[in-house]
Amino acid sequence: xxxxxxxxxxxxxxxxAGVSKTFITASGERVRALDNASLRVRPGxxxxxxxxxxxxxxxxxxLIAGLERCSxxxxxxxxxxxxxxxxxxxxxxxxxxLLPWRTVLENVLLPIQVLKLDPNTYRPRAMALIETVGLxxxxxxxxxxxxxxxxxxxxxxxxxxxxxxMLLMDEPFGALDALTRDQLNLELLDIWSATGKTxxxxxHSISESVFLADRVIVMSPRPGRxxxxxxxxxxxxxxxxxxxxAAFGSYVRRIxxxxxxxxxxxxxxxxx
Amino acid sequence: MSIQTENAVGGLxxxxxxxxxxxxxxxxxxxxAPLFAALVLGYWEFHVRYFQVEALLLPPSSHIATAFWNGxxxxxxxxxFAITIYRxxxxxxIAALFGIAxxxxxxxxxxxxxxxxxxxxxxQTVPKIAIAPxxxxxxxxxxxxxxxxxxxxxxxxxxxxxxxxxxxxxxxKLDLMRSLRASRWLTFRMVELPNALPFVFAGLSVAAVFSIxxxxxxxxxxxxNGIGFLILDxxxxxxxxxxxxxxxxxxLYGIICHLALQFAHKKLVxxxxxxxxxSA
Numbered sequence: 395x396x397x398x399x400x401x402x403x404x405x406x407x408x409x410x411a412g413v414s415k416t417f418i419t420a421s422g423e424r425v426r427a428l429d430n431a432s433l434r435v436r437p438g439x440x441x442x443x444x445x446x447x448x449x450x451x452x453x454x455x456x457l458i459a460g461l462e463r464c465s466x467x468x469x470x471x472x473x474x475x476x477x478x479x480x481x482x483x484x485x486x487x488x489x490x491x492l493l494p495w496r497t498v499l500e501n502v503l504l505p506i507q508v509l510k511l512d513p514n515t516y517r518p519r520a521m522a523l524i525e526t527v528g529l530x531x532x533x534x535x536x537x538x539x540x541x542x543x544x545x546x547x548x549x550x551x552x553x554x555x556x557x558x559x560m561l562l563m564d565e566p567f568g569a570l571d572a573l574t575r576d577q578l579n580l581e582l583l584d585i586w587s588a589t590g591k592t593x594x595x596x597x598h599s600i601s602e603s604v605f606l607a608d609r610v611i612v613m614s615p616r617p618g619r620x621x622x623x624x625x626x627x628x629x630x631x632x633x634x635x636x637x638x639x640a641a642f643g644s645y646v647r648r649i650x651x652x653x654x655x656x657x658x659x660x661x662x663x664x665x666x
Numbered sequence: 667m668s669i670q671t672e673n674a675v676g677g678l679x680x681x682x683x684x685x686x687x688x689x690x691x692x693x694x695x696x697x698x699a700p701l702f703a704a705l706v707l708g709y710w711e712f713h714v715r716y717f718q719v720e721a722l723l724l725p726p727s728s729h730i731a732t733a734f735w736n737g738x739x740x741x742x743x744x745x746x747f748a749i750t751i752y753r754x755x756x757x758x759x760i761a762a763l764f765g766i767a768x769x770x771x772x773x774x775x776x777x778x779x780x781x782x783x784x785x786x787x788x789x790q791t792v793p794k795i796a797i798a799p800x801x802x803x804x805x806x807x808x809x810x811x812x813x814x815x816x817x818x819x820x821x822x823x824x825x826x827x828x829x830x831x832x833x834x835x836x837x838x839k840l841d842l843m844r845s846l847r848a849s850r851w852l853t854f855r856m857v858e859l860p861n862a863l864p865f866v867f868a869g870l871s872v873a874a875v876f877s878i879x880x881x882x883x884x885x886x887x888x889x890x891n892g893i894g895f896l897i898l899d900x901x902x903x904x905x906x907x908x909x910x911x912x913x914x915x916x917x918l919y920g921i922i923c924h925l926a927l928q929f930a931h932k933k934l935v936x937x938x939x940x941x942x943x944x945s946a
Binding site (some may be wrong): 459460461478479480481483485487488489491493494495504505507508509536537538 | 836838839841842843844845846847848852856857860861863935936937938
């Protein structure tokens with residue numbers, strides 16, 4: 395990695411201290427989307443943020459990405475205050491956000507073109523990433539010829555092509571069916587362990603958050619608050635069977651109890 | 667249960683009849699439009715002759731066909747048609763160029779939007795055709811006044827659709843470009859403009875129809891050539907079959923225009939099905 399950030403354990407690549415964000419709506423109303431959030435992410439960590447919709451998870455991600463400015467508090471990324479978007483961060487949005495007039499390869503190479511890097515140098519890397527996400531032989535297809543899962547795979551390859559130090563993912567698999575989602579979770583873990591990127595992934599699925607993470611950040615809505623950080627001690631590499639283990643179940647129960655306000659008010663189905 | 671047994675017994679017969687059904691569908695799919703047209707024209711011919719409709723009001727379809735043939739064979743139609751097409755296409759091209767350019771400027775610069783857009787909205791509601799006599803005074807009896815009228819009429823659909831298209835870009839695509847610190851111009855060129863193309867094409871197909879309308883009106887108001895002139899001339903001479911024949915020619919032109927734009931749309935905006943638009 396070419397990032398100047400110190401690589402030893404414990405030095406955070408992302409550090410939020412007392413970060414709040416207040417939006418003013420069109421009607422002049424003030425909405426506190428995020429309230430006094432603090433968070434430290436170490437290099438190479440896989441962090442998931444879980445919470446109900448409207449709990450400020452996306453705001454948190456956009457603040458870290460530099461797409462929004464915080465109302466108060468400090469955000470440090472790679473040891474420097476976050477002042478705007480950076481090529482050291484790759485983003486995967488909720489929807490694939492592919493350009494429909496570009497082929498898979500051209501979509502993956504978009505960051506290279508925008509960052510004015512040499513496309514010839516990066517083409518082999520783009521092809522390798524397309525292979526990594528399982529889209530070999532689809533590189534010349536257009537997005538409308540792909541399934542939803544395949545499109546999101548392209549988006550992941552695109553987020554990685556310029557070799558950012560960290561990957562921010564905003565409910566990347568939320569729109570996919572359960573089977574495709576499981577598959578992509580496994581592939582994401584493979585990519586993560588192969589590349590050593592720092593990943594911060596937002597989800598509303600409790601089991602997804604536990605399955606992927608080193609640490610789960612649990613958020614409560616209105617105003618968005620970090621209510622708990624849970625270190626997941628499940629062994630790696632993880633396979634889908636781990637979901638059935640007792641340890642996994644206890645993490646899920648613990649997060650669910652935090653999300654439902656400290657008490658299990660009613661029995662719920664495990665969230666897929 | 668009963669369905670199952672029926673299938674088992676009559677399997678062969680079902681296969682055979684579905685074959686004929688398929689042939690019938692194929693024939694009927696291709697043939698139904700021409701058949702219907704023949705039926706309408708046939709009935710027209712029959713009605714006019716049987717009920718002895720005054721030929722001045724409605725000539726029999728065969729007379730129209732003869733008038734069409736004569737007009738084409740003598741070269742008269744094509745000579746004037748070429749003039750009208752030249753005027754319409756010139757107007758269309760100018761309208762497309764300026765419509766897209768101004769649409770881009772309005773959508774990108776808040777100041778221009780504030781100052782120019784109210785004018786656009788106001789002018790859009792004015793029936794441009796009503797200005798045609800004035801344009802004749804300003805631009806003279808020749809082709810220029812027709813080109814100007816055609817441009818004016820075709821301009822607004824392109825402009826308005828371009829603006830709508832450029833504003834329709836999803837926030838996530840803009841966020842993606844922003845996250846890569848793309849310049850405004852790069853974002854416009856790489857994302858917003860191609861994203862607006864389906865709308866631009868919708869505007870262009872309306873403009874294609876409007877431009878011929880504008881050219882014709884310009885010719886109606888004052889001209890010594892062009893299809894508009896021929897129609898008026900035939901009308902004065904009560905040569906009604908020729909009027910109808912000229913309308914058919916215009917109809918054919920409209921169809922060709924539509925097909926050409928649809929073809930261009932499919933080639934250039936291949937990711938998006940053509941939007942159906944009403945031009946009226």
